[in-house]
Amino acid sequence: MKWNKVSEKELPFGDEVIAFNEKWIDEDFNPNGTRVGFLQEEGFTSATWNNEQDCYDTCSEEGDDYYEGVSGIPGMDEYHKQFAKPNMPTH
Secondary structure, three states, X not given: XXXXXXXXXXXXXXXXXXXXXXXXXXXXXXXXXXXXXXXXXXXXXXXXXXXXXXXXEXXXXXXXXXXXXXXXXXXXXXXXXXOOEOOOOOO
């Protein structure tokens, strides 16, 4: 499969794609760093595995995907921001 860099080719608006970001790699739950998602006005919407609750969570805004179960924290403090993963794919 040939990957297109998002910086060189825009994501199609509203179309489902397989996306990649190196920071999405998780040895246990996402070893290839891919997500299925789509671009909408609010950003890139995709799903990520939540092992603590044994389900998928939807990510749709930059910084709403937190590392190791620190999710859904309104007004997240500076300490937790260091664990936030980017929401936009690189490829």
